[in-house]
Amino acid sequence: MAKVQIMLVRSTADRPRKQQCTARSLGLFRIRRVAVHDDTPQIRGMIAAIRHLVQVEEIADAPPG
Numbered sequence: 001m002a003k004v005q006i007m008l009v010r011s012t013a014d015r016p017r018k019q020q021c022t023a024r025s026l027g028l029f030r031i032r033r034v035a036v037h038d039d040t041p042q043i044r045g046m047i048a049a050i051r052h053l054v055q056v057e058e059i060a061d062a063p064p065g
Contacts, residue, residue: 001038001039001061002038002039002058002059002060002061003036003037003038003039003058003059003061004036004037004038004039004043004044004047004056004057004058004059005034005035005036005056005057005058005059006026006028006034006035006036006037006047006054006055006056007028007032007033007034007035007054007055007056007057008023008028008029008030008031008032008033008053008054009031009032009053009054009055010031010052010053010054011031011053012024012053015053018049019049019050019053022046022049022050023050023053023054025046026043026046026047026050026054028054036059039058
């Protein structure tokens with residue numbers, strides 16, 4: 001399954017509580033920290049909710065072996 005790398009590039013301070021909780025549930029606690037998740041519709045929805053705070057990069061699957 002493909003993966004996405006998410007980096008928090010803007011602070012969650014002074015943002016609505018829902019956006020702060022979304023960032024934390026993605027594993028983003030500090031600026032410039034990276035979290036890697038499977039590329040699922042649920043994760044994409046969470047990214048869309050805080051797209052103005054994060055930078056997203058798709059990671060290609062490495063072949064086994």
